[in-house]
């Protein structure tokens with residue numbers, strides 16, 4: 001069974017395990033660096049200080065930290081927009097968990113911040129993720145070719161948005 005809940009400081013080990021497992025599989029994410037539990041705890045502590053104001057993270061908890069979705073609120077005149085990121089351990093993908101995480105996080109952002117626009121960026125070669133985003137109603141609004149240098153290869157980055 002999977003439970004969906006807000007992130008807490010006790011998730012620093014689970015979250016660092018998730019990041020390191022994604023880095024190990026060279027997943028299509030924005031980092032290629034391992035993180036220690038200590039460093040992750042520090043980052044999470046800072047994030048939690050403003051959670052609800054600047055960021056929201058919903059965790060999929062199956063006894064282990066299976067994955068999470070984070071929304072970061074835009075600042076000043078962009079305060080009704082948010083940037084989305086979502087990641088799952090390999091064994092929990094393609095079961096509908098990613099879709100559920102995003103729906104819940106966007107629902108909270110609408111409820112708390114009255115967010116009207118959610119944005120994200122994704123590597124063009126990440127077909128699974130793009131398919132999931134499209135199913136949730138995201139539309140492509142741009143692309144920059146060879147924008148990111150990821151594990152020694154230049155990757156095209158696709159920009160998508162959804163109006164809530």
Ligand SMILES: CC(C)(COP(=O)(O)OP(=O)(O)OC[C@H]1O[C@@H](n2cnc3c(N)ncnc32)[C@H](O)[C@@H]1OP(=O)(O)O)[C@@H](O)C(=O)NCCC(=O)NCCS
Pocket residue numbers: 022027028029067086087088089092093094095096097098099100121122123126128129131132
């Ligand atoms: C991108 C990501 C978050 C998508 O989450 P996900 O949970 O795998 O996505 P979903 O399960 O919601 O949807 C994916 C597939 O599962 C299928 N699915 C959904 N619910 C299902 C269910 N109850 N039973 C069986 N299959 C199901 C969907 O139909 C879809 O399959 P499709 O190929 O037919 O379209 C996840 O793949 C991931 O973490 N990838 C690695 C990190 C990453 O790339 N993150 C994005 C960076 S931009």
